[in-house]
Amino acid sequence: xxxxxxxxxxxxxxxxxxxxxxxxxxxxxxxxxxxxxxxxxxxxxxxxxxxxxxxxxxxxxxxxxxxxxxxxxxxxxxxxxxxxxxxxxxxxxxxxxxxxxxxxxxxxxxxxxxxxxxxxxxxxxxxxxxxxxxxxxxxxxxxxxxxxxxxxxxxxxxxxxxxxxxxxxxxxxxxxxxxxxxxxxxxxxxxxxxxxxxxxxxxxxxxxxxxxxxxxxxxxxxxxxxxxxxxxxxxxxxxx
Amino acid sequence: xxxxxxxxxxxxxxxxxxxxxxxxxxxxxxxxxxxxxxxxxxxxxxxxxxxxxxxxxxxxxxxxxxxxxxxxxxxxxxxxxxxxxxxxxxxxxxxxxxxxxxxxxxxxxxxxxxxxxxxxxxxxxxxxxxxxxxxxxxxxxxxxxxxxxxxxxxxxxxxxxxxxxxxxxxxxxxxxxxxxxxxxxxxxxxxxxxxxxxxxxxxxxxxxxxxxxxxxxxxxxxxxxxxxxxxxxxxxxxxxxxxxxxxxxxxxxxxxxxxxxxxxxxxxxxxxxxxxxxxxxxxxxxx
Amino acid sequence: xxxxxxxxxxxxxxxxxxxxxxxxxxxxxxxxxxxxxxxxxxxxxxxxxxxxxxxxxxxxxxxxxxxxxxxxxxxxxxxxxxxxxxxxxxxxxxxxxxxxxxxxxxxxxxxxxxxxxxxxxxxxxxxxxxxxxxxxxxxxxxxxxxxxxxxxxxxxxxxxxxxxxxxxxxxxxxxxxxxxxxxxxxxxxxxxxxxxxxxxxxxxxxxxxxxxxxxxxxxxxxxxxxxxxxxxxxxxxxxxxxxxxxxxxxxxxxxxxxxxxxxxxxxxxxxxxxxxxxxx
Ligand SMILES: Nc1ncnc2c1ncn2[C@@H]1O[C@H](COP(=O)(O)OP(=O)(O)OP(=O)(O)O)[C@@H](O)[C@H]1O
Ligand SMILES: [Mg+2]
Numbered sequence: 001x002x003x004x005x006x007x008x009x010x011x012x013x014x015x016x017x018x019x020x021x022x023x024x025x026x027x028x029x030x031x032x033x034x035x036x037x038x039x040x041x042x043x044x045x046x047x048x049x050x051x052x053x054x055x056x057x058x059x060x061x062x063x064x065x066x067x068x069x070x071x072x073x074x075x076x077x078x079x080x081x082x083x084x085x086x087x088x089x090x091x092x093x094x095x096x097x098x099x100x101x102x103x104x105x106x107x108x109x110x111x112x113x114x115x116x117x118x119x120x121x122x123x124x125x126x127x128x129x130x131x132x133x134x135x136x137x138x139x140x141x142x143x144x145x146x147x148x149x150x151x152x153x154x155x156x157x158x159x160x161x162x163x164x165x166x167x168x169x170x171x172x173x174x175x176x177x178x179x180x181x182x183x184x185x186x187x188x189x190x191x192x193x194x195x196x197x198x199x200x201x202x203x204x205x206x207x208x209x210x211x212x213x214x215x216x217x218x219x220x221x222x223x224x225x226x227x228x229x230x231x232x233x234x235x236x237x238x239x240x
Numbered sequence: 241x242x243x244x245x246x247x248x249x250x251x252x253x254x255x256x257x258x259x260x261x262x263x264x265x266x267x268x269x270x271x272x273x274x275x276x277x278x279x280x281x282x283x284x285x286x287x288x289x290x291x292x293x294x295x296x297x298x299x300x301x302x303x304x305x306x307x308x309x310x311x312x313x314x315x316x317x318x319x320x321x322x323x324x325x326x327x328x329x330x331x332x333x334x335x336x337x338x339x340x341x342x343x344x345x346x347x348x349x350x351x352x353x354x355x356x357x358x359x360x361x362x363x364x365x366x367x368x369x370x371x372x373x374x375x376x377x378x379x380x381x382x383x384x385x386x387x388x389x390x391x392x393x394x395x396x397x398x399x400x401x402x403x404x405x406x407x408x409x410x411x412x413x414x415x416x417x418x419x420x421x422x423x424x425x426x427x428x429x430x431x432x433x434x435x436x437x438x439x440x441x442x443x444x445x446x447x448x449x450x451x452x453x454x455x456x457x458x459x460x461x462x463x464x465x466x467x468x469x470x471x472x473x474x475x476x477x478x479x480x481x482x483x484x485x486x487x488x489x490x491x492x493x494x495x496x497x498x499x500x501x502x503x504x505x506x507x508x509x510x511x512x513x514x515x516x517x518x519x520x521x522x523x524x525x526x527x
Numbered sequence: 528x529x530x531x532x533x534x535x536x537x538x539x540x541x542x543x544x545x546x547x548x549x550x551x552x553x554x555x556x557x558x559x560x561x562x563x564x565x566x567x568x569x570x571x572x573x574x575x576x577x578x579x580x581x582x583x584x585x586x587x588x589x590x591x592x593x594x595x596x597x598x599x600x601x602x603x604x605x606x607x608x609x610x611x612x613x614x615x616x617x618x619x620x621x622x623x624x625x626x627x628x629x630x631x632x633x634x635x636x637x638x639x640x641x642x643x644x645x646x647x648x649x650x651x652x653x654x655x656x657x658x659x660x661x662x663x664x665x666x667x668x669x670x671x672x673x674x675x676x677x678x679x680x681x682x683x684x685x686x687x688x689x690x691x692x693x694x695x696x697x698x699x700x701x702x703x704x705x706x707x708x709x710x711x712x713x714x715x716x717x718x719x720x721x722x723x724x725x726x727x728x729x730x731x732x733x734x735x736x737x738x739x740x741x742x743x744x745x746x747x748x749x750x751x752x753x754x755x756x757x758x759x760x761x762x763x764x765x766x767x768x769x770x771x772x773x774x775x776x777x778x779x780x781x782x783x784x785x786x787x788x789x790x791x792x793x794x795x796x797x798x799x800x801x802x803x804x805x806x807x
Pocket of ligand 2: 578
């Protein structure tokens with residue numbers, strides 16, 4: 001009698017457990033990751049338990065002190081620890097890349113202690129690349145968040161003067177939820193830098209067509225007008 | 241029915257009194273509180289970082305010490321009854337053995353609730369203290385004056401009611417661990433074994449859903465091996481059900497329906513655990 | 528099956544198997560016993576003869592390898608069976624921080640008694656066990672005798688028919704022993720059945736209706752006190768006020784009557800009586 005009751009509980013319990021496992025929403029944070037990376041993440045979760053974010057945060061506090069002390073290698077190491085232990089925190093990727101590609105990179109460029117300009121230039125580029133790589137890895141963990149794509153676009157544009165990549169990143173960013181309206185405009189400006197007026201005009205017009213009630217409609221229309229004037233003044237180019 | 245209620249409530253009360261008298265509770269609760277009190281020592285650069293750190297730190301403290309409390313208190317509670325032989329007078333009375341297990345679980349559940357409440361209140365106090373001192377510092381800072389909007393946003397993020405949901409999800413996770421620890425105690429004779437096994441289960445619980453996907457998806461494995469893994473995954477807990485708490489810490493503000501998966505998952509797990517542990521406990525001899 | 532019996536044990540065997548050691552130790556072998564309502568039965572036996580083991584079987588802590596045990600017709604170990612059994616353990620296995628009254632209340636609660644019923648039960652039990660004077664103090668401040676009285680009280684709290692007392696008088700002073708004996712007689716008069724163990728023979732004599740002697744897990748003898756202790760052709764003669772010479776004369780006269788062995792010893796009060804007189 002009792003055994004039957006126990007068995008009933010067992011079966012009901014397993015059934016309900018299965019049921020919930022089936023309807024469980026895919027974990028948002030890890031859904032895009034390859035299995036190996038996901039396993040690594042879960043292992044860190046299990047071992048560090050509730051302290052996992054705290055470990056990441058403490059590494060992050062060290063990032064801040066490294067920045068104040070201009071210890072760029074230490075800063076980089078701690079950014080890596082923070083992003084490894086808690087990659088789902090956007091902050092670490094976002095700010096980490098900013099520290100690398102701007103703070104470290106610019107500090108090396110303006111480093112008075114280094115006399116040779118080429119060495120300074122090399123180091124400046126080195127940290128900009130590190131920042132770029134970090135952001136690119138971040139987009140693996142957060143492929144649908146506008147912010148990292150936006151940052152990556154800015155980085156390409158400002159630090160690497162790579163307007164093609166910048167345009168692509170801004171465009172991607174503008175398509176995701178929550179992206180402010182200026183992101184789409186930044187894509188347009190980056191496109192303008194590539195020197196293909198036809199493509200630019202096409203881009204702005206498509207943008208207005210797709211979302212006619214944008215808050216920045218006025219701005220875009222003004223821009224279009226100005227661009228059209230410039231292109232008509234150029235006799236070598238046909239009007240699209 | 242009411243006799244059942246009386247038996248359950250009496251033994252639950254006895255379990256709570258027992259735990260309140262034992263050192264385990266204070267050996268865990270006091271270090272947890274002391275850890276929390278170090279919070280003001282950490283200052284970050286931006287408000288965003290500061291808020292993240294405060295949330296993570298308080299939640300992390302609760303989750304680690306809560307886990308230890310859940311596992312150690314449960315393991316001790318049963319093994320103490322065996323060692324001090326009070327089980328011989330308790331189970332001599334007309335109560336079912338499943339009632340004994342359920343009461344133990346409920347007693348520890350109450351103690352955990354009490355512990356988490358204390359830590360939550362303490363965290364809230366620290367939040368208030370930090371808020372006050374940070375805002376004072378920010379207002380005094382002439383070079384970077386903060387707009388009242390920014391200040392408001394800071395306060396709103398700090399006091400997000402969703403954080404209570406995160407604590408609730410943590411509580412459910414700990415209750416599941418109480419269930420597993422009780423299950424192991426019904427077979428074990430030493431509490432050390434129970435504690436170790438439960439910690440292992442906690443770790444494996446985090447890995448199992450990914451591991452299962454991995455094994456099931458890979459080509460080279462034999463059908464038998466896949467059966468074994470499938471069977472194991474029926475028994476092992478899937479801790480990813482409780483990841484919602486971490487998402488709340490990162491700023492998510494979900495509705496109450498967010499609690500349904502962890503709630504349902506915990507409930508049904510407790511059902512089968514109760515079935516199995518009663519089965520084992522019924523056939524166990526006490527000598 | 529006879530459900531009018533308070534306890535019916537049929538050919539029970541109990542074994543302890545030691546961990547890692549496959550050799551099992553037989554603690555009770557082919558043991559049978561019937562107890563009727565309203566009798567006091569004493570189980571005598573040296574240390575390690577299997578008395579406590581028998582109690583563990585009746586309470587369902589151990590499961591018999593062979594045979595069966597019924598309490599008021601219910602299978603031993605079930606909840607219904609345990610509702611009919613009160614257990615006074617050989618050592619005080621209680622939470623030591625509870626007071627005597629709390630022990631009674633807690634164990635009443637564990638038996639499913641409501642506050643109201645408990646209140647009615649508590650008074651007669653406090654009176655029977657005479658623990659009112661220390662009922663509000665925690666158990667760890669108690670002497671052996673006090674603990675034993677609380678132990679008795681909690682065994683009675685759910686008003687069971689069958690009472691199992693495991694060495695109820697061991698370690699008690701004569702007054703304590705008296706209290707225990709009086710309580711047992713009172714319970715018998717209420718129709719309760721008592722099975723108790725002891726290895727102190729003189730304490731058994733005055734209360735038990737029937738006894739059995741257990742040795743190395745086997746029952747050696749069983750019977751009523753009168754049957755077992757009566758030696759039909761032996762008698763004790765007590766005299767007072769005779770001189771040595773007169774006594775030897777009486778001795779001679781007894782031989783003349785045909786007695787085969789005559790022993791005349793001056794009477795001395797038992798040590799127990801002496802102790803009683805001084806500790807009254
Ligand atoms: N938990 C146990 N594990 C193994 N053997 C045991 C256990 N308890 C008792 N025994 C053995 O069973 C036998 C009977 O023990 P039991 O406790 O029933 O004796 P007892 O008659 O109550 O003795 P005492 O008068 O000392 O209380 C003993 O030989 C003892 O060694
Ligand atoms: Mg004994």
